Amino acid sequence: MGKRKSDDKHSDGPVSLKTLAAYLNLDPTTISVVLNEVPGRSIPEATRERIRKAALKFNYQPSFLARSLRNRRTMTIGILVPVLADGYHAEVMTGIGDRLLEENYFYFIAHHRHRTDLIEQYPRMLISRGAEGLIAIDTNLVHRLPLPVVAIAGHRRMSGVTNVVLDHHRAAELSLCHLYDLGHRTIAFMRGQPYSSDSDARWQGIVQVAQDLGLVIKPEMTIQLEKDLTSPELGYPVVKQLLAHHRSFTAVVSFNDVAAIGCIRALHDSGLRVAEDVSVVGFDDIKEAAFQTPSLTTIRQPLHQMGELAVQLLLQQLRPSDAKAPPQVAVAPELIVRESTGPARQRSRKTTSSRRPVPQRSL
Amino acid sequence: MGKRKSDDKHSDGPVSLKTLAAYLNLDPTTISVVLNEVPGRSIPEATRERIRKAALKFNYQPSFLARSLRNRRTMTIGILVPVLADGYHAEVMTGIGDRLLEENYFYFIAHHRHRTDLIEQYPRMLISRGAEGLIAIDTNLVHRLPLPVVAIAGHRRMSGVTNVVLDHHRAAELSLCHLYDLGHRTIAFMRGQPYSSDSDARWQGIVQVAQDLGLVIKPEMTIQLEKDLTSPELGYPVVKQLLAHHRSFTAVVSFNDVAAIGCIRALHDSGLRVAEDVSVVGFDDIKEAAFQTPSLTTIRQPLHQMGELAVQLLLQQLRPSDAKAPPQVAVAPELIVRESTGPARQRSRKTTSSRRPVPQRSL
DNA sequence: GGTATCTAGACAAACTATTGTCTAGATGGG
DNA sequence: CCCATCTAGACAATAGTTTGTCTAGATACC
Numbered sequence: 001m002g003k004r005k006s007d008d009k010h011s012d013g014p015v016s017l018k019t020l021a022a023y024l025n026l027d028p029t030t031i032s033v034v035l036n037e038v039p040g041r042s043i044p045e046a047t048r049e050r051i052r053k054a055a056l057k058f059n060y061q062p063s064f065l066a067r068s069l070r071n072r073r074t075m076t077i078g079i080l081v082p083v084l085a086d087g088y089h090a091e092v093m094t095g096i097g098d099r100l101l102e103e104n105y106f107y108f109i110a111h112h113r114h115r116t117d118l119i120e121q122y123p124r125m126l127i128s129r130g131a132e133g134l135i136a137i138d139t140n141l142v143h144r145l146p147l148p149v150v151a152i153a154g155h156r157r158m159s160g161v162t163n164v165v166l167d168h169h170r171a172a173e174l175s176l177c178h179l180y181d182l183g184h185r186t187i188a189f190m191r192g193q194p195y196s197s198d199s200d201a202r203w204q205g206i207v208q209v210a211q212d213l214g215l216v217i218k219p220e221m222t223i224q225l226e227k228d229l230t231s232p233e234l235g236y237p238v239v240k241q242l243l244a245h246h247r248s249f250t251a252v253v254s255f256n257d258v259a260a261i262g263c264i265r266a267l268h269d270s271g272l273r274v275a276e277d278v279s280v281v282g283f284d285d286i287k288e289a290a291f292q293t294p295s296l297t298t299i300r301q302p303l304h305q306m307g308e309l310a311v312q313l314l315l316q317q318l319r320p321s322d323a324k325a326p327p328q329v330a331v332a333p334e335l336i337v338r339e340s341t342g343p344a345r346q347r348s349r350k351t352t353s354s355r356r357p358v359p360q361r362s363l
Numbered sequence: 364m365g366k367r368k369s370d371d372k373h374s375d376g377p378v379s380l381k382t383l384a385a386y387l388n389l390d391p392t393t394i395s396v397v398l399n400e401v402p403g404r405s406i407p408e409a410t411r412e413r414i415r416k417a418a419l420k421f422n423y424q425p426s427f428l429a430r431s432l433r434n435r436r437t438m439t440i441g442i443l444v445p446v447l448a449d450g451y452h453a454e455v456m457t458g459i460g461d462r463l464l465e466e467n468y469f470y471f472i473a474h475h476r477h478r479t480d481l482i483e484q485y486p487r488m489l490i491s492r493g494a495e496g497l498i499a500i501d502t503n504l505v506h507r508l509p510l511p512v513v514a515i516a517g518h519r520r521m522s523g524v525t526n527v528v529l530d531h532h533r534a535a536e537l538s539l540c541h542l543y544d545l546g547h548r549t550i551a552f553m554r555g556q557p558y559s560s561d562s563d564a565r566w567q568g569i570v571q572v573a574q575d576l577g578l579v580i581k582p583e584m585t586i587q588l589e590k591d592l593t594s595p596e597l598g599y600p601v602v603k604q605l606l607a608h609h610r611s612f613t614a615v616v617s618f619n620d621v622a623a624i625g626c627i628r629a630l631h632d633s634g635l636r637v638a639e640d641v642s643v644v645g646f647d648d649i650k651e652a653a654f655q656t657p658s659l660t661t662i663r664q665p666l667h668q669m670g671e672l673a674v675q676l677l678l679q680q681l682r683p684s685d686a687k688a689p690p691q692v693a694v695a696p697e698l699i700v701r702e703s704t705g706p707a708r709q710r711s712r713k714t715t716s717s718r719r720p721v722p723q724r725s726l
Numbered sequence: 727g728g729t730a731t732c733t734a735g736a737c738a739a740a741c742t743a744t745t746g747t748c749t750a751g752a753t754g755g756g
Numbered sequence: 757c758c759c760a761t762c763t764a765g766a767c768a769a770t771a772g773t774t775t776g777t778c779t780a781g782a783t784a785c786c
Contacts, residue, residue, distance in 0.1 A: 013509075014491075016771090016772055016773090017772060017773060017774095018772075018773095026735080026736090027735070027736050027737075028772085028773075028774090029735080029736070029737080029773095029774080029775085030734085030735060030736080032773065032774060032775090033735095033774085033775095036774080038774085038775085041734090041735090042732080042733050042734060042735085043733095043734065043735075044733085044734070047734080047735090061487070061491045062491075062772080062773070063432070063491070063771085063772050063773070064491055064492045064493060065428055065431050065432045065437070065493055065771085065772075065773090066432055066741090066771070066772030066773040066774090067772075067773055067774080068428050068741095068773095069426070069428045069429055069432060069740095069741050069742065069771095069772080069773075070740075070741050070772080070773045070774050070775085071741085071773080071774070072741075074428070083457065084453050084456050084457045084460055085450070085453035085454045085456070085457045085650070086453070087448070090447050090448035090449070090453050091448045093447050093448070094446065094447045094448045094474070097447055097472065097474055101473065101474075106471050106473070106488070106492060107471070107472070108469050108470070108471065109460065109470070109472060110460075110464065110469075111457070111460055111464075124424070125469070127377075127424075128377075128424040128425075128426070128427055129427045129469060130426075130427060130428055146376070146377075230650065231650040231651070231653070231654065232650075232651065232653070232654035233653075233654070236654070261651065261654050262654055264656065265654050265656060265658075268656055287448070287593065287594040287595075288594070288595065288624065288651055290594070290595070290596075291594065291595035291596070291599070291624050291625055291628050292655070292656070293627065293628060293631055293655070293656050295628075379741090379742060379743085380742065380743060380744095381742075381743095389765080389766090390765065390766050390767075391742085391743075391744090392743095392744080392745085392765080392766070392767080393764085393765060393766080395743060395744060395745090396744085396745090396765095399743095399744080401744085401745085404764090404765090405762080405763055405764060405765085406763095406764065406765075407763085407764070410764080410765090425742080425743065426741085426742050426743070428741085428742075428743095429741070429742030429743045429744090429771090430742080430743055430744080431743095431771095432741095432742080432743080432770095432771050432772065432773095433742080433743050433744050433745090433770070433771050434743085434744075434771085435771075
């Protein structure tokens with residue numbers, strides 16, 4: 001199409017404004033002004049057209065580096081996450097990524113594996129790389145950071161940090177009332193790992209709702225997760241061990257779906273039928289939950305939506321707006337009933353049909 | 364500790380070389396030279412110490428932007444991936460991320476959802492952002508790119524691109540010989556989605572090995588996956604539909620573990636017992652495979668290792684080295700036998716014990 | 727015709743860090 | 757004492773872009 005032979009090959013790397021300027025016999029300024037459509041500059045349409053044509057022809061792409069340096073805008077945010085390969089985190093990241101790319105932002109991801117030194121180091125690295133804001137997923141930030149931060153599943157209140165959290169009290173209501181209504185009175189519980197940022201809030205929710213319902217949480221039937229695993233192995237040995245000592249419970253409230261899958265396997269391997277003998281409730285509703293055998297009754301977190309929400313909250317702070325970021329935004333959980341829960345065995349049917357106490361915040 | 368009152372608060376954002384220079388009454392050059400330990404410059408140790416102290420005190424972090432602009436090194440690579448929330452991709456990304464952070468590189472991730480416009484657009488965006496190299500996971504690149512690329516599960520040979528692939532012939536041998544030895548002769552197969560870059564190679568492996576073993580691949584028992592899903596839903600309806608018409612097969616070779624999980628669920632819902640009635644072999648060995656009920660017999664891909672390998676190959680190209688990048692590097696699959704496979708029902712036992720034909724490349 | 731206004735751009739500075747070159751003063755040798 | 761060398765840094769240029777200011781020439785007005 002072009003008139004020159006060397007049209008296709010500009011093998012000397014990407015063209016700069018300067019190159020283009022030399023070619024057009026214009027000042028780089030003029031070109032920048034035209035391509036960015038800066039208002040209030042008088043450049044005749046003929047020249048504008050000439051510039052646009054040349055830019056297209058040479059496939060001119062402004063250097064993000066130079067532009068960012070000059071404008072102090074990088075259109076980049078940093079994401080802090082414990083691990084990449086995990087249903088929960090991946091789903092949240094997808095929400096974040098979808099929304100971010102939509103808004104012409106890019107992101108750096110750093111995964112810290114719960115190592116405190118990395119949790120401290122990575123934010124600094126992300127910042128020095130030009131991140132304008134940070135989204136921390138399931139990560140307990142220690143220091144106050146000099147830029148806007150949104151923490152998903154963050155519970156510590158810090159100035160400049162917006163926490164996106166699930167309503168854990170409501171979540172506990174949903175799972176415990178479901179079990180209560182099915183007649184379960186002796187229930188085993190799982191507490192999340194100490195470093196998992198939802199662990200405490202989720203446990204508090206359970207403790208409160210259990211009390212409201214008159215359910216007793218027995219310490220010997222409470223499993224404290226410790227291992228840093230994203231596979232069902234997380235829940236397998238601990239439930240196996242629990243079963244070695246106690247068999248009187250009729251239901252297990254698992255910390256998350258992954259652990260619930262391991263739990264189900266452990267029950268199965270111990271000769272117990274899930275749902276018939278022991279009901280299992282998960283948490284998160286990861287993709288796999290619906291296709292387990294038996295499929296998992298669980299508390300759904302709107303993970304994708306939480307990711308999107310985090311982006312929205314962060315960008316809102318990045319834009320020169322008057323609205324201050326709220327310290328916390330809560331999203332609602334949802335009970336998904338599937339096959340892993342059923343009526344409690346052994347205990348009298350009467351209990352089942354008895355009206356349950358009304359929790360403080362009604363169902 | 365410090366002598367000044369304003370020690371802790373340098374609220375005016377990160378300090379630049381210039382600020383530091385003003386504070387020290389030195390030229391920025393001198394500071395840069397000292398902090399980077401540029402050889403061949405005569406700066407007395409006393410001054411050097413003074414500079415290092417001040418840098419520490421003000422927590423000076425060189426601007427990556429400015430540095431990258433000047434040095435034409437960004438220490439950043441771009442990752443192209445179809446989706447974030449998927450066991451296979453996440454595991455590979457973890458391998459990549461681990462290795463990259465170890466090497467002081469950061470990465471941009473862009474997920475394209477198999478949309479061809481994005482597959483074309485994202486590489487450009489990543490490049491203009493300063494990515495020095497690209498790793499494409501399960502992504503069919505169309506154009507030749509002006510920078511080093513490593514494609515994981517890439518099969519098209521392109522100059523400048525190194526493909527990291529699984530030995531799919533070997534993989535087919537492992538799964539088919541396993542089934543053959545268990546007496547399976549009538550087997551249903553699943554072909555991956557056309558856009559999944561491993562689909563063809565994996566299918567070719569199966570076709571060849573089946574032929575060597577004298578197994579017939581019946582078109583009516585071949586499922587062609589179409590849907591773009593990362594959940595077991597991928598394998599559920601298609602197997603359900605297959606079962607509506609044919610029930611004579613004794614085994615299913617699934618395209619991947621996720622589809623296998625859906626397949627198992629479909630068999631279960633159709634009243635068939637997995638392993639006893641129908642054996643199922645998966646592919647990938649994602650984290651969940653071991654904890655399904657029944658646990659999944661599958662072909663393990665060394666996903667984490669493939670990610671690490673990709674980084675290694677890419678960085679090798681980035682470093683000014685003499686070694687040219689190979690066009691392809693193959694990694695070995697591994698058969699993991701679990702509960703989802705068992706001896707074939709109905710057909711004569713005799714077949715089972717009969718010696719199977721030796722495939723071209725021996726087991 | 728002379729002054730005011732407008733047009734079409736050029737010019738310089740800034741963002742931050744790095745590299746190559748240069749100089750003022752100090753030291754050393756003969 | 758004078759020239760050569762060395763020391764300790766400064767200075768300028770560069771990377772690629774954007775923004776604010778300025779000017780030469782053209783046009784308009786009275």
